[in-house]
Structure formats: structure tokens, C-alpha cells
Amino acid sequence: MGIVYVAVTACVAALAGLATALALRPIRLARQAERLARSQRDFHRQREQLEAKFIEKAAISGKPRGLRWTDVTFDDDVVYARDRRSGNLKALVAIEVCFEAIEGGGMEAVEAVSNVRAATAEFLLDGNRWRTDGRVYFNLAPSATVKYLSSDLELVAEEHAAARV
Secondary structure (H helix, E strand, C coil), rough: CHHHHHHHHHHHHHHHHHHHHHHHHHHHHHHHHHHHHHHHHHHHHHHHHHHHHHHHHHCCCCCCEEEEEEEEEEEEEEEEEEEECCEEEEEEEEEEEEEECCEEEECCCHHHHCEEEEEEEEEEECEEEECCCCEEEEEHHHHHHHHHHCEEEEEEEEHHHHCCC
16 A cells, blocks of 8 residues: 555656646746847847957968968858757858968969858857857858757757848
8 A cells, every 4th residue: 555655646746747847848948039039139239349359260270271361251141059068059150261372381372272262150159248269160051060060069040131131
């Protein structure tokens, strides 16, 4: 009789816990959506400064070797992805980069140096503030970057400039 009572009590407690988790799920999802919307607004408020910082950091990275960054054009669309390990949000923006060869860098004779390169710029949400390390993914669009890094990133949202207007 005592074992049956304990088993029934455990089942009732488990069902109550499951019911509570299911009841709280919409609240949790609404809070996540609110945090994402706030993060997106903050990204757009800080975007001009972030782009300038990105160019500064990417240009001093020494990558690609033997080339100097001369111009960067940022697309208006943004892809947001979450780092699977840390849970931190990333904003990925398509860019076009122009380079010139650095004298003595070994790239002076390469004809393709002057070609415009497509890439993706990465921005990171650090608490409530966006930042950049100047990380760039060459030859990948933002959505392709998420796909390429699917073991590390999960797509959260895609934001198109036409939809924001």
C-alpha cells in the first residue's frame, strides 16, 4: 500500500510539473521574442559605429595576407543566428570588399587582387551591447554562413531592409 501511494504521488507530481512547464512555455517564448526584438533595435541604433569598428578591426587583421582593405560596402539585410554553445546572438551582414596589394607583400603581380570580394561580416551581442572582432567569412552570404557553421550556429531571424521600411 505504501509503495502504491509513493508511486501515485510521484506520478501526480510529474504530471503537475509537466503541466506547469507547458503553461509557462508561451510566456518564455514571448520573452525570447521580446529580447530578440530589443536586440535587433539596438543593432540598428549602433550599426553605423559597428560598421566603422568592423572595418578598422578587419583591416588590421592582416587577412588576406599581402592585401590592404580599401573599401567595404555593407548590405542592409541582416541574418541573426544564435551560438549553440554560448547562446549568444550574432548578426551577420553581407559585405563587398575591395583590396589593393601591399608593396612587398607578394600579391602585386596577382591580377585578381582588384576584384570585389563577397563576404559576411560578423557582429556579436555581448550582454546588451553589440560589438565586433572584425571577423569575416569570405565567399559566403550570411545565410550560407549559418548553414556552413550549422554545428555551431542556429538561424534565429532574417531581416530584410524592405520589410523594415
